[in-house]
Amino acid sequence: MTTTVVNMIPNLLSGEFNEDSEPMVAVNLANPQQIAGSAFTPDPANGPNAPIFVSTDGGATWVLNTIVPSNPATGDICMRFGTQGNRLYIGILRQPDGLRMNILRTIDFTAATVATLLVDRGPSPAVDQPFVEAATLMAGPGVLTDRVYVGNNDFAAAPNTATVDVSLDGGGATPPPPANFNARRLDTRTTTVNQDSPHIRPAVHLDGTVYAIYAARTAVSGNIRTCNIVVVRDDAWAGGATQFNNLLDSGDGLRGQILVSGVNVVWNTGSAFGQERLGGNVAIAVDPRDSGNVYAAWADNAGSLSTLHVRRSQDRGQNWSAADLRTIVGAINPALALNSRGRVCFMYQQLTGAAPNQRWETHIELTDNDWGAVNNRILSNTPANTPVRVSGPYLGDYIGLMAAGKDFYGVFAANNTPNTTNFPQGVVFQRNVNLMTQTLLANDGVTVVPVSIDPFFVKETLMAPDADFYVRDWTDSMTSGDNGLEPSTNPWFYVNPDVWNRITNSPGAFDANDRPVNQDPVPGVAPAGQNFAFARIRRNASGSPANVTAKFLVSPFGTGSSYVAAGAAAGTAVAFAAGDLVQVSSGHEWHLGPTTSIHLCLAVEISTPSDPVVAPGLLGRTPGWPTTDLMVINDNNKAQRNMGIGETSEGSSSTFYALVRNAGYEPRDVVLRFAASSAARKHRVSFTLAAIGGRQARAKGPEGALVLRGMQPGEDRWVAVDFRVGRVTEQPLPILFQEMEGTSVRSGFAVAPHALAPTKLIRRVLRQHRSVFLRMSAAFGVAAGAKESKRAAALEAKARVTERAFAAFVGRGAALIAGAVKELLATAATRDRFGVNDALGELETGLAAHMRLLNKLDAFMTMAQKARGEPADVLHNVEWQRALVERRPRLRDLPHVGALLKRSRQFVRAFEAGQATPDDFPAFLRETFAAMTELGRAGGGLDAELERIRAGMTSPAASQKAHREFLIALEAALV
Numbered sequence: 001m002t003t004t005v006v007n008m009i010p011n012l013l014s015g016e017f018n019e020d021s022e023p024m025v026a027v028n029l030a031n032p033q034q035i036a037g038s039a040f041t042p043d044p045a046n047g048p049n050a051p052i053f054v055s056t057d058g059g060a061t062w063v064l065n066t067i068v069p070s071n072p073a074t075g076d077i078c079m080r081f082g083t084q085g086n087r088l089y090i091g092i093l094r095q096p097d098g099l100r101m102n103i104l105r106t107i108d109f110t111a112a113t114v115a116t117l118l119v120d121r122g123p124s125p126a127v128d129q130p131f132v133e134a135a136t137l138m139a140g141p142g143v144l145t146d147r148v149y150v151g152n153n154d155f156a157a158a159p160n161t162a163t164v165d166v167s168l169d170g171g172g173a174t175p176p177p178p179a180n181f182n183a184r185r186l187d188t189r190t191t192t193v194n195q196d197s198p199h200i201r202p203a204v205h206l207d208g209t210v211y212a213i214y215a216a217r218t219a220v221s222g223n224i225r226t227c228n229i230v231v232v233r234d235d236a237w238a239g240g241a242t243q244f245n246n247l248l249d250s251g252d253g254l255r256g257q258i259l260v261s262g263v264n265v266v267w268n269t270g271s272a273f274g275q276e277r278l279g280g281n282v283a284i285a286v287d288p289r290d291s292g293n294v295y296a297a298w299a300d301n302a303g304s305l306s307t308l309h310v311r312r313s314q315d316r317g318q319n320w321s322a323a324d325l326r327t328i329v330g331a332i333n334p335a336l337a338l339n340s341r342g343r344v345c346f347m348y349q350q351l352t353g354a355a356p357n358q359r360w361e362t363h364i365e366l367t368d369n370d371w372g373a374v375n376n377r378i379l380s381n382t383p384a385n386t387p388v389r390v391s392g393p394y395l396g397d398y399i400g401l402m403a404a405g406k407d408f409y410g411v412f413a414a415n416n417t418p419n420t421t422n423f424p425q426g427v428v429f430q431r432n433v434n435l436m437t438q439t440l441l442a443n444d445g446v447t448v449v450p451v452s453i454d455p456f457f458v459k460e461t462l463m464a465p466d467a468d469f470y471v472r473d474w475t476d477s478m479t480s481g482d483n484g485l486e487p488s489t490n491p492w493f494y495v496n497p498d499v500w501n502r503i504t505n506s507p508g509a510f511d512a513n514d515r516p517v518n519q520d521p522v523p524g525v526a527p528a529g530q531n532f533a534f535a536r537i538r539r540n541a542s543g544s545p546a547n548v549t550a551k552f553l554v555s556p557f558g559t560g561s562s563y564v565a566a567g568a569a570a571g572t573a574v575a576f577a578a579g580d581l582v583q584v585s586s587g588h589e590w591h592l593g594p595t596t597s598i599h600l601c602l603a604v605e606i607s608t609p610s611d612p613v614v615a616p617g618l619l620g621r622t623p624g625w626p627t628t629d630l631m632v633i634n635d636n637n638k639a640q641r642n643m644g645i646g647e648t649s650e651g652s653s654s655t656f657y658a659l660v661r662n663a664g665y666e667p668r669d670v671v672l673r674f675a676a677s678s679a680a681r682k683h684r685v686s687f688t689l690a691a692i693g694g695r696q697a698r699a700k701g702p703e704g705a706l707v708l709r710g711m712q713p714g715e716d717r718w719v720a721v722d723f724r725v726g727r728v729t730e731q732p733l734p735i736l737f738q739e740m741e742g743t744s745v746r747s748g749f750a751v752a753p754h755a756l757a758p759t760k761l762i763r764r765v766l767r768q769h770r771s772v773f774l775r776m777s778a779a780f781g782v783a784a785g786a787k788e789s790k791r792a793a794a795l796e797a798k799a800r801v802t803e804r805a806f807a808a809f810v811g812r813g814a815a816l817i818a819g820a821v822k823e824l825l826a827t828a829a830t831r832d833r834f835g836v837n838d839a840l841g842e843l844e845t846g847l848a849a850h851m852r853l854l855n856k857l858d859a860f861m862t863m864a865q866k867a868r869g870e871p872a873d874v875l876h877n878v879e880w881q882r883a884l885v886e887r888r889p890r891l892r893d894l895p896h897v898g899a900l901l902k903r904s905r906q907f908v909r910a911f912e913a914g915q916a917t918p919d920d921f922p923a924f925l926r927e928t929f930a931a932m933t934e935l936g937r938a939g940g941g942l943d944a945e946l947e948r949i950r951a952g953m954t955s956p957a958a959s960q961k962a963h964r965e966f967l968i969a970l971e972a973a974l975v
Helices: 628-634 678-682 758-780 783-796 803-828 836-841 847-866 871-886 897-912 918-927 929-938 943-951 956-974
Strands: 002-007 024-027 035-038 050-055 063-068 077-081 088-093 101-106 116-121 127-136 146-154 162-167 182-185 201-204 210-221 224-234 257-266 268-273 276-278 282-287 290-300 307-313 326-329 331-338 344-352 359-367 375-383 400-404 407-415 439-441 453-461 475-477 499-502 530-538 546-555 572-576 582-584 588-591 601-607 638-642 647-649 653-661 668-676 686-692 698-700 703-711 716-724 735-741 744-751 754-756
Touching (some): 002 375, 035 453, 050 077, 088 127, 088 146, 127 201, 146 201, 146 210, 162 210, 201 282, 210 257, 210 282, 210 290, 224 290, 257 290, 290 331, 307 331, 326 344, 331 400, 344 400, 344 407, 359 407, 359 453, 375 407, 499 601, 530 546, 530 572, 530 601, 572 582, 628 638, 647 653, 647 758, 653 744, 653 847, 698 703, 716 735, 716 847, 754 758, 758 783, 758 803, 758 847, 803 836, 803 847, 836 847, 871 897, 871 918, 871 956, 897 918, 897 929, 918 956, 929 943, 943 956
Parallel strands (some): 024 077, 077 127, 282 331, 647 754
Antiparallel strands (some): 024 035, 035 050, 146 162, 162 182, 201 210, 210 224, 224 257, 268 276, 290 307, 331 344, 344 359, 400 407, 407 453, 499 530, 530 582, 530 588, 653 716, 668 703, 668 735, 686 698, 686 716, 735 744
């Protein structure tokens, strides 16, 4: 762990002695070397615009760039970059107009171009304290657009002044103001007096959850403001018909949970508190791993003029820790952030000592266990009476803090005396100083400059670059690729990652863009189904030798099916010598049985003792947005590749099937919101949707919703995507699906049509043909399937296959193909829901039709197989049963159920740790059968279902099917 503190005043401004207070910092998550900063700093040339601070070397050095339309400085100023795209959003109080709010954007914060004005509001009625948050949408409709949130206190809505200005496409906002921003009012209570307090702070999660915290005034008496601290939440980017309405108070039922009520806040615009004015503070931060895990802080006068409190909610803001996790007496300016590992960072400024010897201490605290253990360090310890306050605020009403991956970046204002003992973690001054005499010097290096207030940048580097290993999520070219950033910046992380499959124990070549050449896995009976998974592992600095463990996983049917271990669960060791930056793992052998689809997802998780995988891991979880997909984007130790994603020929239509699964624990309607990506729209991909299984539902693009009604927990249905692609493209053209729960995104996936040149598509069709007919033979006993698979393999083995040769292959085998398909349909003894017979009749019309038939056969066989039981779903069964019991008190009180819940928790922990597999599920059922018998009696008997469990304990598949049927019957009996 390394702490860096830098005085941000550039060397060319060594002669300045302004009150450069109330600082803010913004890190470009797409390039953390680029950092913007701000303070109450005037333009040194007294020009028409105010400056921001700019660093392009990670905060080591800073310059000013006068691009903010305010003269000569600004009032409050706050800024944030989007997650991707380099756009910086700035909220200011524009001078000389007092409380006039501007929202600005620059696409290059290092350039001299004045920032674009997007919102202009006030000063009459007044607007106060703009506070900016932003995030780039990484999946779904509107992918790569910036969501921008500016908390502000808007007197146009008095007394309910708490407001967040929202833009769902900040990058596309064009003048005149208010561009595409909308003011969303937060406070709906009639108990608010005069106004809400000025500080309104938003917090944004990449899954679309947006929180905001504010203090609603309920009484005023002298210099005391009595307030309720309120947290609001929106689950869909604040873009629905009503915004910030997803968190209702458990008491009065109104918008926003009252975290704590009746707190007294000192309202003091003087300088009695270490020359600082008081008016209360709030802060909020959400865990990037889990949008339900959120921390909040506020200030009140309990125990001092300003005491800070920190609490936590683990259920999306509804319930909060009853007692403070942290209480700091005599402190202001709380700032909270959580990094990609879930570590909490808390910064604040504390007034210590007694007058006239009081001092301001800036603290930074890091904790992994809610302050059970804490690393508390002092960044600055400076006199509180020097320099003398000029106008105020003195240090400011807030400080800046944010996380970028594992690291934390902050900024604070402090006395700038160049006394190194005032900065216990060290300090670097850019401006001229004499450390021996502890004096500031002007540009001439001689003239002494008065002590003043300066902004200080701080960075907490939690992992040395040589210890931070990662797998690329994407590569564009030899010079452009993922360099380990968290979150990853490419929404199509599953197309060109550095995890891939080969059918021989050789990693193969890398293409002209430095991307590994993936081969779709080959299914078969061992050794025919032998495949080898590879990962290219990197670090950004050489250093110590290390051993990295690479564990590979596979989702056998792709989206909608759970990840299981691919090959040996222990994974493969990859040795790094001290000087190594890149290593390719040895081939990790895994087997794809002949009964499995090749439409699958392959993933890798890498770890060292000092750089573990961020929990939870992918094992037992299904691919999809924003669940496991966001796990991959947020953790550079994870990578995923999707295979078989919708190939067709130029100008032709085809059909691909997406597997949709109710991964919840209650019956429900599954609502799929869909939209063509911008790339798909650009290339005019047209498509229609049809649900397979359950009640029929249909829809068509480019966007809309498809409702799959009455899905049971763990139930699978398929969505047929009939699409047409106009011309050959280098990359797939995603159609994006989001599973909605109300207005929030629960999961999601993409189907990516891709038009290939005939020579490439022939290879894909032959590989799919070989796989499908082999599966037909192995899983359903269709003898002709094995023969047809061998025939396809023989043609695929040729160095060159022309369209004429392929047409001849289809013509000569037409009778064999038709016979095998009809035998499959008869053997499977299930309805032809996918229209296999119809597609068979069109087989000889071209490559696209051939691929359509193969996709229909693949989906049909998957449906038939999963109906027999799905071993990959045993973890879901266990968690579903536990949830069913825990939400019904009369079940929890049964004699054996306590032991069942305990054993269930043990099974889940063992499964996630790789210590249990689906093969252990029958034993789990035997151990807990007494408790299930009690549950069955409580449900009215369920003797037939219990007997099927007893009879099915011979295999994981049979056990999973019987147990699932028992849970469905129990759920229905208890309604």
